[in-house]
Amino acid sequence: MMSLFEKLLAREEKLSLVGLGYVGLPIAVSFSEHLDVIGFDVNLEKVEQYRRGVDPTREAGDEAVKNCAVDFTADETRLREAKFHIVAVPTPVRKDKTPDLSLVESASRLVGRNLTPGSIVVYESTVYPGVTEEICLPILERESGLQSPADFRVAYSPERINPGDKTHRLENIVKIVSGQDAETLDTVARVYSLVVKAGVHKAASIKIAEAAKVIENAQRDINIAFMNELSLIFNKMGIDTKSVLEAASTKWNFLRFYPGLVGGHCIGVDPYYLTYKAEQLGYHSQVILAGRRINDEMGKYVAENIVKKLIEADIPVKNAAVAIFGFTFKENCPDTRNTRVIDIVRELREYGIKAVISDPVADACEAGKEYGVEFSPAESVKGMDAVVFAVAHDDFSRLTPAELEPFFKAGQPGKVLIDVKGVFDRQQCERQGYTYWRL
Numbered sequence: 001m002m003s004l005f006e007k008l009l010a011r012e013e014k015l016s017l018v019g020l021g022y023v024g025l026p027i028a029v030s031f032s033e034h035l036d037v038i039g040f041d042v043n044l045e046k047v048e049q050y051r052r053g054v055d056p057t058r059e060a061g062d063e064a065v066k067n068c069a070v071d072f073t074a075d076e077t078r079l080r081e082a083k084f085h086i087v088a089v090p091t092p093v094r095k096d097k098t099p100d101l102s103l104v105e106s107a108s109r110l111v112g113r114n115l116t117p118g119s120i121v122v123y124e125s126t127v128y129p130g131v132t133e134e135i136c137l138p139i140l141e142r143e144s145g146l147q148s149p150a151d152f153r154v155a156y157s158p159e160r161i162n163p164g165d166k167t168h169r170l171e172n173i174v175k176i177v178s179g180q181d182a183e184t185l186d187t188v189a190r191v192y193s194l195v196v197k198a199g200v201h202k203a204a205s206i207k208i209a210e211a212a213k214v215i216e217n218a219q220r221d222i223n224i225a226f227m228n229e230l231s232l233i234f235n236k237m238g239i240d241t242k243s244v245l246e247a248a249s250t251k252w253n254f255l256r257f258y259p260g261l262v263g264g265h266c267i268g269v270d271p272y273y274l275t276y277k278a279e280q281l282g283y284h285s286q287v288i289l290a291g292r293r294i295n296d297e298m299g300k301y302v303a304e305n306i307v308k309k310l311i312e313a314d315i316p317v318k319n320a321a322v323a324i325f326g327f328t329f330k331e332n333c334p335d336t337r338n339t340r341v342i343d344i345v346r347e348l349r350e351y352g353i354k355a356v357i358s359d360p361v362a363d364a365c366e367a368g369k370e371y372g373v374e375f376s377p378a379e380s381v382k383g384m385d386a387v388v389f390a391v392a393h394d395d396f397s398r399l400t401p402a403e404l405e406p407f408f409k410a411g412q413p414g415k416v417l418i419d420v421k422g423v424f425d426r427q428q429c430e431r432q433g434y435t436y437w438r439l
Contacts, residue, residue, distance in 0.1 A: 028070045129211045156178045214273050261295075261299055334366075
């Protein structure tokens with residue numbers, strides 16, 4: 001009797017990918033080189049784009065999507081054709097910073113309605129330990145009328161895709177896998193080994209795999225928070241933070257982290273999943289939440305320093321002409337989810353400044369719906385009192401200080417240049433006559 005893995009290889013059974021965003025799409029495309037893949041998303045407009053060979057996420061690329069063998073669909077009943085399901089839907093936080101599991105719960109109901117005996121359901125969405133087995137599994141049972149593990153099994157393999165990163169891809173990042181039992185773990189490991197050439201790490205349990213995911217980004221969040229706190233301190237001392245970090249980095253064991261705005265759907269979100277579960281168990285986080293508070297305040301801090309530099313340059317603050325270049329949560333990625341650049345925009349409004357925003361990479365439609373902002377082409381940005389480079393897109397990093405001149409008011413002394421990520425050379429900018437500031 002053939003195993004599920006062997007049936008998938010023989011194309012007697014299919015794999016489904018539920019949720020075709022920044023995480024799900026590249027996975028579906030990669031698996032389609034080896035297996036029959038059904039790519040499902042509830043967003044019909046998105047599915048139609050994929051069918052036309054258009055990749056708005058830019059993660060797989062138009063050519064890869066156009067030439068792949070993924071069977072894209074918005075018809076949930078097509079999931080009944082698959083026996084190996086991968087769920088990769090977002091898990092954001094609510095306004096009160098508590099986990100919003102509505103999408104993963106909805107996906108579980110959808111998969112459950114179309115689940116057939118002998119299936120394996122793998123969750124990739126970031127969750128706190130216990131969600132897969134204590135929340136998702138009961139939903140699958142209730143919707144399908146099946147019982148686990150007798151009729152189907154669950155597994156967890158946390159996504160590790162880094163949006164916009166063309167070096168660290170699905171195939172060369174070690175994949176954590178876990179399963180409800182040893183047989184499921186072995187099947188999941190063998191399936192992912194088809195596309196992950198870096199290999200897989202078999203976690204001892206589903207909860208361990210879930211915990212590993214949330215601490216990966218919590219660790220990074222805390223380290224960046226430390227850098228941001230250093231920036232707050234060194235700016236009060238009149239010391240350039242980037243120069244301090246460059247000096248400290250000459251020691252072999254100094255960790256290379258830098259200050260910045262921490263947003264997105266991972267680093268700015270995942271720590272809250274861990275602290276939420278800890279609170280349920282009666283433990284109030286000290287370090288993790290302290291780091292979150294620092295990072296969540298950095299947009300306001302940047303805006304305050306824009307205002308200070310305007311005053312320093314003898315430029316009236318109210319109605320000052322300010323341009324912000326970059327709106328996404330990270331460089332070279334169109335994703336604007338949980339971007340902290342919006343904090344700068346909102347804080348400037350409190351001072352009577354309506355900023356002009358330009359971002360050639362961002363998903364303008366998404367930004368309009370989510371934040372009510374509109375983008376201006378870079379070539380239309382002229383006559384500014386201050387220019388803020390908030391995101392280090394390659395399009396911006398290639399500019400020289402001299403090439404920034406057309407953005408400012410002609411002949412105005414003390415032009416304010418805010419370089420949040422430290423993209424430009426400070427000394428060159430100051431020689432060019434800019435009133436320069438960076439984190």
